[in-house]
Structure formats: structure tokens, C-alpha cells
Amino acid sequence: DIQMTQSPSSLSASVGARVSITCRASQSISTYLNWYQQKPGKAPKLLIYAASSLQSGVPSRFSGSGSGTDFTLTISSLQPEDFATYYCQESHSTPPITFGHGTRLEIK
Amino acid sequence: QVQLQESGPGLVKPSETLSLTCTVSGDSVSSDSYYWSWIRQSPGKGLEWIGYIYYSGSTNYNPSLKSRVTISVDTSKNQFSLKLSSVTAADTAVYYCARDRGAATTFDYWGQGTLVTVSS
Numbered sequence: 001d002i003q004m005t006q007s008p009s010s011l012s013a014s015v016g017a018r019v020s021i022t023c024r025a026s027q028s029i030s031t032y033l034n035w036y037q038q039k040p041g042k043a044p045k046l047l048i049y050a051a052s053s054l055q056s057g058v059p060s061r062f063s064g065s066g067s068g069t070d071f072t073l074t075i076s077s078l079q080p081e082d083f084a085t086y087y088c089q090e091s092h093s094t095p096p097i098t099f100g101h102g103t104r105l106e107i108k
Numbered sequence: 109q110v111q112l113q114e115s116g117p118g119l120v121k122p123s124e125t126l127s128l129t130c131t132v133s134g135d136s137v138s139s140d141s142y143y144w145s146w147i148r149q150s151p152g153k154g155l156e157w158i159g160y161i162y163y164s165g166s167t168n169y170n171p172s173l174k175s176r177v178t179i180s181v182d183t184s185k186n187q188f189s190l191k192l193s194s195v196t197a198a199d200t201a202v203y204y205c206a207r208d209r210g211a212a213t214t215f216d217y218w219g220q221g222t223l224v225t226v227s228s
Binding site: 032034036042043044045046049050055087089091092094095096097098099100101102 | 154155156157159168169170171172204206209212213214215216218219220221
């Protein structure tokens, strides 16, 4: 199975800050990498697919980059509604599909 | 607007079978464009993909659960279902159904999730 390692596991930042979250795959997955946002009590929401493509309706302050084993989700200017937990998910191998363990983004 | 809604018992006894149904609106489970997945989330294991079904009935399961999982589709009701047998406390989780865009597995629509607790 492909292992997905996210860092950091938690992060504190202020409104307006630029933040980056990284996800590392245990083997090369090309650009088969998706990012999701999850708020408490809600289902995950797709933000970025294929490493860098913005899902329809998602604000342009979210961006994704990377290929191979190292990927980054960047939020250019944090808004109050962005404080949530973020997950990466590889889509290179089936089965199984695997998710990272999440990065909790908190207000400083 | 695509919507998915999970339904089923919130409490299941150990060793019994967990059964959930996902009702889809705004799309068809008969579409050849998508796969229909179950995913669960527990505090101890995070997000775990359980498996998917295609409109044709073709399935793919997580090897860690394969011996206990069955996913089926009912095109007449526009639903797909999950059965997980011989449950233990480790199967306690929030269960989500989701639409997968296929090709490169991407979950673009999710149900709200339903908590299933395994306890006697």
C-alpha cells in the first residue's frame, strides 16, 4: 500500500497569512493526488484534484503543486472559513485508495 | 445538484452485519461516468476507503476489509448499499458514501455521513 504522510499534523496561523501543507507519498504517484477540506461534523470537500487542478467553486486562494512523491497545498491568504482539517489522498493505486492523516489548521 | 444520503442503523451488535444504504439524487447510479464508494472515518484510523461499485456491478474493495465487505447497487431505486459482516468495536466510525469521478479516484460529492457504533 502507498503511505501518505502529511506535515505538519497541526498548524496555527492568522487571518491573512499564507500557509502551506505538505504531503509525501511512500512511492511515486505522478500527479495522482487530491486535497480535501473537512470542517467539524461535515463530510470532506474536494479542493484540488490531480495535484494542481482547482475544483469548481473553490476559491482561487487555494492552490496545489507537486509531482512524484512530494506535494503542497497552499492557501495564499487565510480567511476565517478556512480553519479546518486538510487531507491529501492518493489516486494512483486501486486498491486501496489511501488518505493522509490530516493537518489541523487553527486560528492563532 | 448531486446529493447523497446515507441511511441505516446507528447501533450494531458485535459479530453482526452492518448494513447501510446510500440514496443518490441529481445523478444516476446507472451512469457509466462514475463509481460509487463507501469511506469511513474513525478517530483511530482516520479516513479509510472501503470500496466502490460501478453501474455494471463491478466492485473493488480495500484488501484489509475485503473478506467482510459487500457493496451492491439497486438502479431501480438509484441506491447503492454496504454490508460489513462480523463487526467489532474497531468498525465504529462515521460512514460516508461518495461519488468517485473514476479514472483517477476523486471523490467530488459526499453524503453527510452516518455514525455507526458497534456495541452490545
